[in-house]
Amino acid sequence: MTRAAASLVLVLVALSSTFTKYVPKSGQRIPQSLSRGWGDQLNWAQTYEEALFLSRSRNKPLMVLFLLEDCPHSQALKQAFANDDEIQRTLDEDFVVLNLMQETGDQHLSPDGQYVPRIVFVDPSMTVRDDIVGPYSNRLYTYEPTDMKHLLENMKKAKKLLKHNEI
Amino acid sequence: MTRAAASLVLVLVALSSTFTKYVPKSGQRIPQSLSRGWGDQLNWAQTYEEALFLSRSRNKPLMVLFLLEDCPHSQALKQAFANDDEIQRTLDEDFVVLNLMQETGDQHLSPDGQYVPRIVFVDPSMTVRDDIVGPYSNRLYTYEPTDMKHLLENMKKAKKLLKHNEI
Numbered sequence: 467m468t469r470a471a472a473s474l475v476l477v478l479v480a481l482s483s484t485f486t487k488y489v490p491k492s493g494q495r496i497p498q499s500l501s502r503g504w505g506d507q508l509n510w511a512q513t514y515e516e517a518l519f520l521s522r523s524r525n526k527p528l529m530v531l532f533l534l535e536d537c538p539h540s541q542a543l544k545q546a547f548a549n550d551d552e553i554q555r556t557l558d559e560d561f562v563v564l565n566l567m568q569e570t571g572d573q574h575l576s577p578d579g580q581y582v583p584r585i586v587f588v589d590p591s592m593t594v595r596d597d598i599v600g601p602y603s604n605r606l607y608t609y610e611p612t613d614m615k616h617l618l619e620n621m622k623k624a625k626k627l628l629k630h631n632e633i
Numbered sequence: 634m635t636r637a638a639a640s641l642v643l644v645l646v647a648l649s650s651t652f653t654k655y656v657p658k659s660g661q662r663i664p665q666s667l668s669r670g671w672g673d674q675l676n677w678a679q680t681y682e683e684a685l686f687l688s689r690s691r692n693k694p695l696m697v698l699f700l701l702e703d704c705p706h707s708q709a710l711k712q713a714f715a716n717d718d719e720i721q722r723t724l725d726e727d728f729v730v731l732n733l734m735q736e737t738g739d740q741h742l743s744p745d746g747q748y749v750p751r752i753v754f755v756d757p758s759m760t761v762r763d764d765i766v767g768p769y770s771n772r773l774y775t776y777e778p779t780d781m782k783h784l785l786e787n788m789k790k791a792k793k794l795l796k797h798n799e800i
Contacts, residue, residue, distance in 0.1 A: 487716060487718045488718050488725070495673075499664045499667070507664075513680050515735045515738070519735065
């Protein structure tokens with residue numbers, strides 16, 4: 467499908483959704499996306515359980531992004547993250563991706579506390595890679611918009627799967 | 634915002650997303666929606682944890698929908714469900730909604746087994762309402778497309794919160 471045809475499909479989808487029966491009193495809403503703006507072209511997992519399942523079955527590392535929509539740090543990082551071509555391509559081809567606005571019950575995902583934005587990698591063996599950290603010693607798993615190179619290096623580390631290292 | 638203006642916004646959003654940098658080799662994708670077609674105008678929770686939090690804080694019952702996208706029964710039910718104006722309005726105004734393609738760790742959500750489609754209500758007190766069942770004795774929490782009235786009656790039962798009943 468060409469990009470022009472894809473655009474047309476997107477427009478038709480957007481238009482068709484305006485003809486659904488129920489419209490809230492406050493007016494038509496734009497359907498929520500699973501990407502939340504962090505990469506509309508990525509296939510996001512919905513839940514941690516689903517993400518773990520996909521990571522194991524595809525033998526691909528999982529990136530878990532914790533964010534809040536009303537957090538200016540999250541929003542600033544989102545811009546850099548979503549517009550970085552290499553990060554997006556690598557995530558699409560080699561990772562399972564999940565973004566969450568709510569903490570899970572798994573405390574391994576918050577090795578140094580619960581804060582946003584926070585990026586934690588999980589190996590397909592379901593081991594949280596708490597050794598893969600960002601550049602800040604006070605919050606090991608956070609990144610600033612200027613840290614995309616550091617993040618990309620960390621993604622390369624995550625791609626070296628633990629099982630392979632052990633062999 | 635008028636419906637025409639809302640349509641325009643949707644078209645612009647669709648168009649703008651065609652100008653993002655990264656495009657998968659297989660071609661532009663339509664961003665995934667949290668509704669999965671079960672009600673584009675509803676504010677869907679993403680995870681069970683988030684849904685429980687919203688249900689408690691808003692004192693509204695939670696509807697959990699288990700579905701699979703390649704299951705013909707789920708797809709048939711989706712049509713009836715998404716096009717039922719009263720169900721959609723009631724869910725939007727009085728419920729927290731969550732749809733899941735993956736089971737959670739909470740076995741209370743599968744009182745008679747794990748199957749799809751399955752609809753389970755949870756009280757804001759975080760009690761699974763296993764007393765609210767559909768018309769089929771073999772699979773208590775499933776519904777057919779013709780059962781929307783039964784489902785609506787069950788939604789009314791779920792709206793009578795357990796705490797209120799106890800007073």
